[in-house]
Amino acid sequence: MLDIKNLKAKLDEEDKQILNGINLKIGKGEVHAIMGPNGSGKSTLSKIISGAPGYEPTEGEVLLNGKNLLDMTADERAKEGVFLAFQYPVEIPGVNNGSFLRMAYNAKQKYQGNKELDPLEFEALLEEKLKLLNMDPSFLERSVNHGFSGGEKKRNEILQMLVLDPQVVILDETDSGLDIDALRDVAEAVNHFKNEDKAVIIITHYQRLLNYIKPDFVHVISKGSLIKSGSKDLALELEEKGYDWLVEPVKA
Amino acid sequence: MSQKKIEDIANKEYEYGWKTDIEMDISPKGLNEDIVRLISKKKKEPEWLLDFRLKAYRYWLTLEEPTWSKVNYPKIDFQDIHYWAAPKKKVTLDSLDDVDPELKRTFEKLGIPIVEQKRLANVAVDAIFDSVSVATTYQKKLLEHGVVFCPLSEALENYPELVKQYLGSVVPHTDNYYAALNAAVFTEGSFVYIPKDTVCPMELSTYFRINTEGAGQFERTLIVCEDNSKVSYLEGCTAPAFDTNQLHAAVVELVALEKADIKYSTVQNWYAGTPETGAGGIYNFVTKRGKCIGKGSKISWTQVETGSAITWKYPSCVLIGDESIGEFYSVALTNNFQEADTGSKMIHIGKNTKSTIVSKGISAGKSANTYRGLVQINKSAKGAENFTQCDSMLIGSKCSANTYPYIDVRNSSSTVGHEAATVKVSEEQIHYFEQRGIPAEEALGSIVNGFCKDVFDVLPTEFAVEANQLMELKLENTVG
Numbered sequence: 001m002l003d004i005k006n007l008k009a010k011l012d013e014e015d016k017q018i019l020n021g022i023n024l025k026i027g028k029g030e031v032h033a034i035m036g037p038n039g040s041g042k043s044t045l046s047k048i049i050s051g052a053p054g055y056e057p058t059e060g061e062v063l064l065n066g067k068n069l070l071d072m073t074a075d076e077r078a079k080e081g082v083f084l085a086f087q088y089p090v091e092i093p094g095v096n097n098g099s100f101l102r103m104a105y106n107a108k109q110k111y112q113g114n115k116e117l118d119p120l121e122f123e124a125l126l127e128e129k130l131k132l133l134n135m136d137p138s139f140l141e142r143s144v145n146h147g148f149s150g151g152e153k154k155r156n157e158i159l160q161m162l163v164l165d166p167q168v169v170i171l172d173e174t175d176s177g178l179d180i181d182a183l184r185d186v187a188e189a190v191n192h193f194k195n196e197d198k199a200v201i202i203i204t205h206y207q208r209l210l211n212y213i214k215p216d217f218v219h220v221i222s223k224g225s226l227i228k229s230g231s232k233d234l235a236l237e238l239e240e241k242g243y244d245w246l247v248e249p250v251k252a
Numbered sequence: 253m254s255q256k257k258i259e260d261i262a263n264k265e266y267e268y269g270w271k272t273d274i275e276m277d278i279s280p281k282g283l284n285e286d287i288v289r290l291i292s293k294k295k296k297e298p299e300w301l302l303d304f305r306l307k308a309y310r311y312w313l314t315l316e317e318p319t320w321s322k323v324n325y326p327k328i329d330f331q332d333i334h335y336w337a338a339p340k341k342k343v344t345l346d347s348l349d350d351v352d353p354e355l356k357r358t359f360e361k362l363g364i365p366i367v368e369q370k371r372l373a374n375v376a377v378d379a380i381f382d383s384v385s386v387a388t389t390y391q392k393k394l395l396e397h398g399v400v401f402c403p404l405s406e407a408l409e410n411y412p413e414l415v416k417q418y419l420g421s422v423v424p425h426t427d428n429y430y431a432a433l434n435a436a437v438f439t440e441g442s443f444v445y446i447p448k449d450t451v452c453p454m455e456l457s458t459y460f461r462i463n464t465e466g467a468g469q470f471e472r473t474l475i476v477c478e479d480n481s482k483v484s485y486l487e488g489c490t491a492p493a494f495d496t497n498q499l500h501a502a503v504v505e506l507v508a509l510e511k512a513d514i515k516y517s518t519v520q521n522w523y524a525g526t527p528e529t530g531a532g533g534i535y536n537f538v539t540k541r542g543k544c545i546g547k548g549s550k551i552s553w554t555q556v557e558t559g560s561a562i563t564w565k566y567p568s569c570v571l572i573g574d575e576s577i578g579e580f581y582s583v584a585l586t587n588n589f590q591e592a593d594t595g596s597k598m599i600h601i602g603k604n605t606k607s608t609i610v611s612k613g614i615s616a617g618k619s620a621n622t623y624r625g626l627v628q629i630n631k632s633a634k635g636a637e638n639f640t641q642c643d644s645m646l647i648g649s650k651c652s653a654n655t656y657p658y659i660d661v662r663n664s665s666s667t668v669g670h671e672a673a674t675v676k677v678s679e680e681q682i683h684y685f686e687q688r689g690i691p692a693e694e695a696l697g698s699i700v701n702g703f704c705k706d707v708f709d710v711l712p713t714e715f716a717v718e719a720n721q722l723m724e725l726k727l728e729n730t731v732g
């Protein structure tokens with residue numbers, strides 16, 4: 001479903017290459033974990049896919065069902081079905097969280113030629129999703145992420161995911177800053193969401209989240225290159241041994 | 253998406269930049285006593301008003317053009333302006349049917365129907381074209397309630413005593429340079445009189461259109477609200493896109509007697525000049541002031557300032573009556589090369605008077621946006637209260653925002669609160685919207701509207717939507 005081919009990228013303002021030709025195929029119904037040390041390029045990959053400012057792909061393509069995402073604007077990519085749960089969701093004072101959700105939902109509905117919902121219809125759609133995440137409806141009355149705790153922000157990301165029902169989900173260190181209850185709620189929501197038509201990419205440092213959401217494949221990125229792929233056992237091995245044995249192999 | 257994404261959302265072409273071709277009676281360029289006399293004669297004014305004008309003109313001659321504001325513009329040549337420009341065909345104000353169809357079409361095109369029983373059925377409109385009023389709707393219906401709503405020149409004919417009593421009573425010609433100029437050469441404006449114990453049954457609205465190149469517009473609006481009465485008034489403004497900058501120097505005077513309540517809203521969308529250089533935009537130098545004379549009276553200014561090359565104005569309240577209330581709610585948006593130096597003055601004189609100032613300044617492009625305000629609490633104003641909030645929003649990295657709050661408290665029983673914040677719209681915020689499927693322009697519109705909500709909420713409902721859309725138009729292409 002998502003096919004990353006020889007993807008190279010750099011920062012807008014520097015010439016230094018930060019992705020050195022990543023190749024990765026992610027099929028329908030699969031869960032892939034991407035791990036690696038700090039600064040290895042894990043988050044850069046998610047930013048290039050979402051079209052974030054400041055990052056520039058220099059070579060390769062990212063195909064979603066055969067369409068190159070890199071040729072689309074960031075909002076088109078989202079409407080085609082790519083969802084990024086941000087590592088640090090930004091605060092947007094003055095913009096009502098409920099209205100924001102509806103605006104996003106209706107943007108997608110419109111794009112796909114479906115009916116847009118009025119506030120009352122939308123409220124009904126939200127009800128069950130809020131319950132799933134143990135979120136109080138008062139969340140909707142606040143400004144987007146404004147003054148939210150770390151856990152509230154992450155729950156809000158997952159709520160957006162449930163509402164927008166994307167095809168490909170990238171969870172960028174969603175487990176960081178979460179207490180154990182929030183981690184469980186988030187993991188359950190993702191498990192509830194995923195099915196044979198969805199693909200999930202989990203970017204993480206730790207095994208913790210992978211105890212709840214079982215990956216089919218685990219990849220290690222280091223210095224902008226994908227250096228190892230394996231099954232979920234690889235994550236356990238990394239938990240035990242760290243990255244050093246992969247990054248700098250002991251010379252014979 | 254490039255780095256300058258947020259910096260380019262604002263260059264939607266000005267949609268009111270066209271000109272009406274109509275035969276005009278235009279005075280020669282230049283300003284002297286003969287021109288002042290000519291204007292007075294054209295308007296068939298009484299002797300006292302000519303004296304009023306001449307006194308102001310002679311006083312103006314003694315003044316220097318002020319330079320204390322933050323705005324920068326080349327020195328204005330006051331001899332290079334037409335002070336009188338009116339459609340040639342005689343305008344009879346007896347019936348709306350007599351209005352020149354060309355002028356009717358002009359205002360129709362601007363979205364201002366000067367026919368009754370159409371869109372905005374609950375709004376009476378006075379349409380002013382360069383130096384004269386071309387039509388005023390619903391006058392008869394309003395008169396049934398004792399409400400007078402007409403061009404100032406008509407008021408001089410029918411209610412000379414009222415005009416004489418109040419004209420210049422709030423903004424005397426000695427007030428400032430542009431107030432003196434306006435008093436000398438004002439040509440038209442609206443007059444509103446609400447008698448005792450009357451709630452005006454409709455929104456009143458004046459729409460100002462500048463059409464003649466090289467003409468200045470100097471209108472003068474006077475609103476008098478008697479005891480226990482209430483009125484809501486709105487002004488709108490547009491002008492064609494010319495190559496040369498044009499001067500608009502208006503005076504607005506409000507008088508609120510006991511428990512009277514005046515709400516004055518402005519949606520200002522004068523031509524701002526070309527996006528590339530700012531050439532041809534309007535210089536909008538306006539003096540607006542209200543006097544809360546009566547006990548418990550209230551004056552509320554709401555403004556949405558999006559146009560003009562230069563905006564220089566401070567709608568103010570003089571709170572004389574005990575327990576009187578002054579309010580100022582403002583959104584000022586500047587883009588490209590626009591400059592705005594705007595804010596409010598609240599002068600507390602009566603006991604337990606209250607004032608509120610909420611100012612939201614938004615700067616984009618290479619523009620400069622300044623809030624300047626004065627809260628003065630006199631010794632006599634025991635127990636007075638003021639709350640001021642002035643927030644600035646920056647879009648892009650080439651614009652600037654400044655705030656100059658002046659606070660002068662002369663007694664110990666008053667309370668003054670001041671809050672200020674500056675926010676910058678970040679690319680991360682825009683991207684967050686985009687990643688949820690919302691295009692960048694809508695994202696910026698949504699952030700800006702959220703920022704302005706406190707002000708939009710107090711606009712008359714008929715115009716809140718319009719203001720909202722206007723902001724979005726003005727910001728188009730700021731994110732590119």
